[in-house]
Amino acid sequence: MSITKKDILNLLQSIKIPSENKSLVHFDILKDLSIENSIVELKLSISNPTLQFRKKIESLLKDFVNKKSPEYTVKIDFIIQEKSKKDLESKKTINGIKNIIAVASGKGGVGKSTISSNLATSLSLIGKKVGLIDADIYGPSIPLMFDVEKEKPVVSNINGNSLIEPVQAHGVKLLSIGFFSKPSDAIVWRGPMASKALNQMIHQANWGNLDYLIIDLPPGTGDIHLTLVQSLPLTGAVIVTTPQPISLIDAKKAAAMFKMKNINVPIIGMVENMSWFSPNDNPKKKYYIFGKAGGENLSKDLEIPLLSRFPLLETIRESSDVGRPAALQNNNVSEMYKNFAISVVEKTMERNLKLNKTKRVKITHTKGCS
Numbered sequence: 001m002s003i004t005k006k007d008i009l010n011l012l013q014s015i016k017i018p019s020e021n022k023s024l025v026h027f028d029i030l031k032d033l034s035i036e037n038s039i040v041e042l043k044l045s046i047s048n049p050t051l052q053f054r055k056k057i058e059s060l061l062k063d064f065v066n067k068k069s070p071e072y073t074v075k076i077d078f079i080i081q082e083k084s085k086k087d088l089e090s091k092k093t094i095n096g097i098k099n100i101i102a103v104a105s106g107k108g109g110v111g112k113s114t115i116s117s118n119l120a121t122s123l124s125l126i127g128k129k130v131g132l133i134d135a136d137i138y139g140p141s142i143p144l145m146f147d148v149e150k151e152k153p154v155v156s157n158i159n160g161n162s163l164i165e166p167v168q169a170h171g172v173k174l175l176s177i178g179f180f181s182k183p184s185d186a187i188v189w190r191g192p193m194a195s196k197a198l199n200q201m202i203h204q205a206n207w208g209n210l211d212y213l214i215i216d217l218p219p220g221t222g223d224i225h226l227t228l229v230q231s232l233p234l235t236g237a238v239i240v241t242t243p244q245p246i247s248l249i250d251a252k253k254a255a256a257m258f259k260m261k262n263i264n265v266p267i268i269g270m271v272e273n274m275s276w277f278s279p280n281d282n283p284k285k286k287y288y289i290f291g292k293a294g295g296e297n298l299s300k301d302l303e304i305p306l307l308s309r310f311p312l313l314e315t316i317r318e319s320s321d322v323g324r325p326a327a328l329q330n331n332n333v334s335e336m337y338k339n340f341a342i343s344v345v346e347k348t349m350e351r352n353l354k355l356n357k358t359k360r361v362k363i364t365h366t367k368g369c370s
Helices: 005-013 051-068 085-090 112-125 191-203 223-231 245-259 294-302 314-321 332-354
Strands: 030-036 039-046 073-080 097-104 130-134 155-158 161-164 167-169 172-176 210-216 236-241 267-272 306-309
Touching: 005 030, 005 051, 039 051, 051 073, 097 112, 097 245, 097 332, 112 130, 112 172, 112 210, 112 236, 112 314, 112 332, 130 191, 191 223, 236 245, 236 294, 236 332, 245 267, 245 294, 267 294, 267 332, 294 306, 306 332
Parallel strands: 039 073, 097 210, 097 236, 130 172, 130 210, 236 267, 267 306
Antiparallel strands: 030 039, 155 161, 167 172
């Protein structure tokens, strides 16, 4: 049985855009529809469609076509509408923040949040004004790592705007979804809701003047990462990995995301975490549990500076558990984190001297972002 344009238009008429309650055939959203050689091809122009909404459209169309005429295939090209100049102006970088650094990893469990919390603390200790956003919406850990789980941010009225006041601990301004939910509650949100929460922590908070805003990203690549690069002009990214091959594979993917042509965020460096284990009773002894020099070799392959290597130590784990970052210890560990923070400052300055000021990412095509 053949498929006609009328069949497709009737189906699209029933699909509503969540934010605007418009069908896909209204307001010039459907740019093109052709049916040739058993291929149904559409071009849809939508303002920042979420991954879930795109998948929904694809699923409905493919299911419809498969049931009516299995020999037909469906191709959909999503074109992102350009925002108006007024909209773009409203989402520029936050006034007063000089540098925004994303800390990312391809794989969970590599100690990314530990690195983020100690980087923020160390930057504060060397005299920088620092903020830290816990963007891991589904698994927030920053409140625990700073011993502020029971804190609740207040809202202030500033120049007629209601802004969230970040919680402060150890010289760092903090915001996390963990402040707005119970530690025992599971956060089960779809991408759009998680992205909205991140945008609120970014744009509806009173960050004041900061030298660095550190953003602790969730592992992997997805909606939160796309929301971030579309919402803020990132100064750069730091990739965290362990020496283990399975971690290195995913770290390579995280780096590839930032290097994508339509994202293009500078990677200022890489961190190899859990490089070795040293027992408390023999601190000079090193056990390379996850392999040796994996992060170092990957940084060379990708031509990304290796900023630091950190050991797997019981004291670092204990510090995170009691809410006092290891960077506050007066020992070799705190010195390592201090040197790491200095390296981040140096690489950021180098990046700012060599490259143009960062702009927000404008994703105008979804190929490679689905």
